[in-house]
Amino acid sequence: MFGIAYLKTTPTTYVLHFKAGKLKREGRGLAFWYYAPSSTVVAVPLASADVPFVFHEVTRDFQELTIQGQLTYRVVDPTKLAGLLDFSIGADGKFRSDDPTKLEDRLVHATQVLASAVIGKLSLREALGASEALVREVTDGLRHVEAVAMLGIEPLALSILSVRPTPEMSRALEADARERLQREADESVYARRNAAVEQERIIKESELNTELAVETKKREIRERKMAADIAVEEQRATLITKQVENAKQDADSRAYALQAQLAPLEKADWKTLMAIAPNGGDPKMMIALAFRELAENASKIGELNMSPDLLSKLISK
Numbered sequence: 472m473f474g475i476a477y478l479k480t481t482p483t484t485y486v487l488h489f490k491a492g493k494l495k496r497e498g499r500g501l502a503f504w505y506y507a508p509s510s511t512v513v514a515v516p517l518a519s520a521d522v523p524f525v526f527h528e529v530t531r532d533f534q535e536l537t538i539q540g541q542l543t544y545r546v547v548d549p550t551k552l553a554g555l556l557d558f559s560i561g562a563d564g565k566f567r568s569d570d571p572t573k574l575e576d577r578l579v580h581a582t583q584v585l586a587s588a589v590i591g592k593l594s595l596r597e598a599l600g601a602s603e604a605l606v607r608e609v610t611d612g613l614r615h616v617e618a619v620a621m622l623g624i625e626p627l628a629l630s631i632l633s634v635r636p637t638p639e640m641s642r643a644l645e646a647d648a649r650e651r652l653q654r655e656a657d658e659s660v661y662a663r664r665n666a667a668v669e670q671e672r673i674i675k676e677s678e679l680n681t682e683l684a685v686e687t688k689k690r691e692i693r694e695r696k697m698a699a700d701i702a703v704e705e706q707r708a709t710l711i712t713k714q715v716e717n718a719k720q721d722a723d724s725r726a727y728a729l730q731a732q733l734a735p736l737e738k739a740d741w742k743t744l745m746a747i748a749p750n751g752g753d754p755k756m757m758i759a760l761a762f763r764e765l766a767e768n769a770s771k772i773g774e775l776n777m778s779p780d781l782l783s784k785l786i787s788k
Contacts, residue, residue, distance in 0.1 A: 474508045476562045483518035485549035497550075507562055514560045515549035519627055524579045528587050534595040534640060538605075540631040542582055542613075548623025555622060574622065581619055582629070585612040595636060599644075602631045 479502040480486050486501045487494060489511040496503065505512065522542045529535055546552055556570035589608050590598050606629050613619050613626040636644065 474506055475504060476507045477504050478502065478512060478564075480514060483516060485515045485517050485546070487513040487515075487550070487553055489513070511559055513553045513558050514564075514566075515546055515553055515558045517546050517549065519543055519545040520575075522575045522578055524582060526579075526583045526586070528583075528590040530590055530593055530595045530598050532594045535637050536590060536595070536598055537633075537635045537637075538586060538590070538631065539633045539635075540582075540629065542578055542626065543628040543630075544578060544624050544626050546623055547625045551621070551623035574624075577618065577622070578613075578624065578626075581613060581616055582609060585609040585616070588612075595640070596644075599634055599636070602634060605634075606631050 478486070480500050482500040485499055486497060488496045488501070488503065488505060490505070491509055495510075499517070520543070522544065523540070524542065525537065525539045527535055527537055552558070552574075556574060557566075557568040558571060559567050561567055586605060586609050589601070589605050593601055610626060610629045613629070619626065635641065
C-alpha cells in the first residue's frame with residue numbers, strides 16, 4: 472500500500488536491505504517495513520541444500536560411464552555470494568532472476584570437471600569400483616577450487632549413487648562376470664575332486680603302509696623263528712657231536728680195557744686157551760679139537776678110519 476511492504480524472513484535466510492543504492496540493514500531472519508520503489512531486498516538462503524546431478528564421462532580405455540550422485544552445500548559468506556549473483560526478491564518474495572538456479576549449475580559443473588579428471592585416469596573396471604576414491608578426491612577438490620571458494624560456498628558432502636557403463640558394456644561385463652564365476656565354480660568342483668582323490672590316495676597309501684608294516688612284522692617273526700630253529704639245530708648238532716665224542720671216548724675206553732685184558736693171551740697157544748676155556752672139558756669140543764689137529768697133520772697121516780657110530784655120535788644132538 473503506497474509502496475510500503477513488510478518482509479519477514481526465516482533464521483536460515485540472510486537479508487541485505489539496500490535503499491537508494493546503500494546498504495541499510497543486513498542479517499539473519501530480519502523482519503521490517505520498507506519502501507519498495509526505492510529499496511532492493513536481497514535474500515540469500517543459508518540452509519544446506521542438495522543438488523542432484525547426472526553426467527557422462529569417458530574412462531582411460533575410452534568407455535562411457537554414467538555417474539549419478541548428489542552434492543550437499545551451504546552458503547558461508549552470503550555477502551560475497553550476493554555480490555556475484557542476483558538474489559534480489561520482489562514484493563511477492565520471489566527471486567527476480569534465475570541466478571539462484573545458476574549457482575547449482577556452477578556447482579554441478581565444478582563437480583563434473585573434478586570427476587572427469589579422476590575418471591579419465593581409470594580403466595572401466597577400475598572406475599566401476601572407485602566410488603569411494605571419486606567421492607574423496609572430488610570433495611577435496613571442491614573445497615580448494617577457486618571457482619567455488621569465490622562464491623562463498625562450503626561443500627558439505629558428496630554422494631555417488633551409481634556408476635554405470637553403457638547397456639552393451641554392462642551386458643558384456645555381466646557375461647564376463649558370469650563366465651568368471653562359472654570358472655571359479657568349476658575350479659571349486661575340480662579342487663574338491665582333487666581333494667577327494669588326494670584323500671583317497673592318502674588312505675590307500677596308509678593301507679599299503681599298514682600292510683607293509685604287517686608283512687615286515689611277519690618277516691621279522693619268521694626270521695626270529697628261523698633264528699631260534701637255527702640256534703636249536705646248532706645246539707642239537709653240538710649235542711650230537713658231544714654224544715659222538717663221548718661214545719667214541721667210551722668205545723676207546725672199552726677197546727683199551729679189552730685190549731689190556733687180551734694182551735696177556737695174545738702169545739698163548741690156542742690149545743692152552745681151549746683148555747682154560749669155561750667149556751673146554753666138553754667132549755664134543757675135545758673131539759672137534761682132535762679133528763682139527765688131525766687136519767693140520769693130514770699130510771703125515773696115511774689112512775684114517777672112522778666108524779659110523781663115532782660119526783653118528785658127533786652129529787647127534
